[in-house]
Amino acid sequence: MTASTGIRVVVVDDHQIVRDGLVALLRALDGMEVVGAAADGREALHVVGETAPDVVVMDIQMPGLDGIEATRFITGRHAGTRVVMLTMNEDDETVLAAIRAGASGYLLKGSGAEEVQGAVRTAAAGGMVFGASLAGRVATYFAGLSAASLRSADDPFPDLTDRERSVLEMLAAGRSNDAIAAELYVSGKTVRNTVSTIYAKLHAAGRAEAIVKAREAGYGRG
DSSP, X not given: OBTTTBEEEEEXXXXXXXXXXXXXXXXXXXXXXXXXXXXXXXXXXXXXXXXXOSEEEEOSOOSSXXXXXXXXXXXXXXXXXXXXXXXXXXXXXXXXXXXXXXXXXXXXXXXXXXXXXXXXXXXXXXXXXEOHHHHHHHXXXXXXXXXXXTSOTTOSOTTOOHHHHHHHHHHHTXXXXXXXXXXXXXXXXXXXXXXXXXXXXXXOSSXXXXXXXXXXXXXXXX
């Protein structure tokens, strides 16, 4: 962050009216400089690479590369860039996925200008911020990290959540995504997103490799 221009921000949202509104809002705030905007995750990676912002205000549900994956790429490749999620989605799995991807903040669309400004400033300063309705869940997640650190050292997939373990168990047993969705009473899209996250955590190139690794670890044999 430079003293002369303030906090450099990139806005990412696939809806132009929302994107333009956020750009206008941020430009009207003291100490904010919007240096770029993008309509999806892939474009966001390019814009971030070109502009080196301090903070990215990121939507989650976008075509192509979604906000969670884009955040994972950005935080992994640009150590000085923070990401604040601004979305309609507040289910636990999505919030925690954003945190695991490296997001420094998570606000719901409809947040006031002061809350958005505060989140961007906090993220730029290296802090973390979450909307009031999410704070309790986030605190519970971080409290659980100490318990996760006590897992057996021989756990082959210590990064998986309980939901991801359940999906991997069914995946290893040869269940289709549709069958998994029906079993868990979730949407097909949720299963696809979870499976993609599992691939990344297992460092598997695709379904076949993930199944092999899972079965070698004892999954899918029940």
